[in-house]
Amino acid sequence: MAEMTIIMTGGTSGFGAITSKRLLQEPGTRLILGNRNKRIKGAEHLPLNLKSLQSVKEFASAVLSKVGSTKIDVLICNAGTSFATVDTKTEDGFESTFAVNHLAHFLLINLLRSNLADHAKIILTTSGTHNPDEGSRMAPPKHANIYWLAYPEKDETLDENEKINAERAYASSKLSNLLTARYINTLTENWKGIAYDPGPTPGTGLMQGLGIVPRMLWKIFSISFIRKRVFPKSNSMKDAGKALADLALGKIDLPSGKEYAALRAGKMTFPLPSKLAQKDEVMEKVWNDSKEILHLI
Numbered sequence: 001m002a003e004m005t006i007i008m009t010g011g012t013s014g015f016g017a018i019t020s021k022r023l024l025q026e027p028g029t030r031l032i033l034g035n036r037n038k039r040i041k042g043a044e045h046l047p048l049n050l051k052s053l054q055s056v057k058e059f060a061s062a063v064l065s066k067v068g069s070t071k072i073d074v075l076i077c078n079a080g081t082s083f084a085t086v087d088t089k090t091e092d093g094f095e096s097t098f099a100v101n102h103l104a105h106f107l108l109i110n111l112l113r114s115n116l117a118d119h120a121k122i123i124l125t126t127s128g129t130h131n132p133d134e135g136s137r138m139a140p141p142k143h144a145n146i147y148w149l150a151y152p153e154k155d156e157t158l159d160e161n162e163k164i165n166a167e168r169a170y171a172s173s174k175l176s177n178l179l180t181a182r183y184i185n186t187l188t189e190n191w192k193g194i195a196y197d198p199g200p201t202p203g204t205g206l207m208q209g210l211g212i213v214p215r216m217l218w219k220i221f222s223i224s225f226i227r228k229r230v231f232p233k234s235n236s237m238k239d240a241g242k243a244l245a246d247l248a249l250g251k252i253d254l255p256s257g258k259e260y261a262a263l264r265a266g267k268m269t270f271p272l273p274s275k276l277a278q279k280d281e282v283m284e285k286v287w288n289d290s291k292e293i294l295h296l297i
Contacts, residue, residue: 003028003029003030003070004026004028004029004030004073004074004249005030005032005067005070005071005072005073005074006023006029006030006031006032006072006073006074006075006076006248007032007034007063007072007074007075007076007112008020008023008031008032008033008034008075008076008078009033009034009035009048009050009076009077009078009079009105009108010076010077010078010079010080010125011031011033011034011035011040011043011076011078012033012035012037012038012039012040013038014201014237014241015198015201015237015238015240015241015244016078016079016241016244017038017040017241018237018238018240018241018242018245019076019078019241019242019244019245019248020033020040020043021040021241022241022242022245023245023248023249024040024041024042024043026249030044031043031044032044032045032046032063032066032067033045033046034046034047034048034059034063034079035047035048036048036049044066046059046062046063046066047059047062050079050099050100050104050105051090051091051096051099051100051104052090052091052092053090053092053103053104053107053294056104056107056108056111057107057111059108060107060108060111060112061111063112063115064112064115067115071115071116071117071118071120072112072115072116072117072120073117073119073120073121074120074121074122074123074248075108075109075112075116075120075121075122075123076123076244076248077105077108077109077122077123077124077125077177078123078125078244079100079101079105079125080100080101080125080173080174081096081097081100081101082097082166082169082170083096083097083166083169084162084163084166085162085165085166086152086158086162086165086166086169087162093151094150094151095149095150095151095152095169097166097169097170097173098149098150098169098172098173098176099150100173101170101173101174101176101177102149102173102176102177102180102290103150103290103293103294105124105177105180106176106180106290106291106294107294107296109122109180109184110291110294110296116191118188118190118191119190119191119192120190120191120192121191121192121194121247121248121250122181122184122191122192122193122194123181123194123195123196123244123247123248124177124178124180124181124193124194124195124196125174125177125195125196125197125198125244126174126175126177126178126181126195126196126197126260127170127171127174127197127198128197128199128200128262129167129170129171129174130171130172130174130175130178130273130274130276130277131273131274131277132274133274136171138167138170138171139159139164139167139168139171140168140171140274141168141171141172141175141274141276142157142168142172143157143172143276144172144175144176144179144276144282144285144286145289146176146285146286146289146290146293147289147293149169149172149173149176150293152165152169175274175276175277176286176290177195178195178259178260178273178277179277179282179283179286179287180193180286180287180290181193181194181195181259181260182195182259182277182283183283183284183286183287185259192254193259194247194254194259194261195259195260195261195273196243196244196247196261196263197260197261197262197263198235198240198243198244198263199234199235199240199262199263199264199265200234200235201234201235201236201237201240234265235263235264235265235266236266239263239266240263243261243263243268247261252268254270255270258270260272260273260277
């Protein structure tokens with residue numbers, strides 16, 4: 001059996017840790033994780049801090065050195081975070097939520113692009129918060145302007161309410177992930193870009209950048225009967241992790257022409273994304289502007 005090489009971010013905690021363990025149970029799977037502290041037995045670990053573009057570059061270089069001539073079969077960009085305001089900046093000067101969730105992963109994809117297998121899958125974790133029609137409790141995106149999202153002080157659509165701006169920063173980063181997955185499918189007929197939406201999954205580390213109260217509530221909501229009552233379409237971390245592993249391993253196939261896989265109440269669905277996410281001109285601009293802001297062109 002040929003070995004499957006998988007590179008993953010966000011694979012040591014939350015449902016990502018469940019994904020990692022399930023992947024490692026599959027015979028012939030080699031899993032390389034980018035992370036800072038935690039460890040998953042059986043995986044190979046390389047240091048990665050998504051708040052630093054230099055760290056992303058060093059991680060990509062280390063991955064390429066480690067795999068050598070071996071091609072990467074699956075790249076999973078799962079790590080994600082959110083902050084209480086849009087005033088938090090990375091060392092590169094970008095708004096932190098957007099930088100971690102979108103820009104760092106966009107850079108990683110492009111740095112590893114030459115070593116992706118002909119049949120590679122590139123999976124980016126997105127969120128139903130990108131779509132106003134989902135009725136999410138978070139403010140949906142107003143736009144997909146890369147420069148405004150990276151430098152919110154320039155954004156002419158900012159709200160007076162900091163909480164709304166922070167929610168939009170998160171939702172917009174996930175919209176950008178989805179548009180990136182869509183664009184990947186235009187690069188070659190063989191690569192498969194997949195936007196995976198795990199739905200509300202209480203108990204993950206998503207709230208780590210927020211205050212203690214949101215973090216405590218998020219943990220409480222992970223209790224099954226509370227979770228199902230508060231978030232009827234939500235998923236357990238076990239279900240969210242298993243679904244991501246099944247997408248990576250090809251145990252879940254997307255219907256022809258579909259790029260968006262959304263887990264709802266434990267069931268995988270394949271809905272249309274938001275109207276904004278369906279616009280090809282927006283997709284192309286997000287890709288091109290992301291390359292430009294990261295000096296990839």
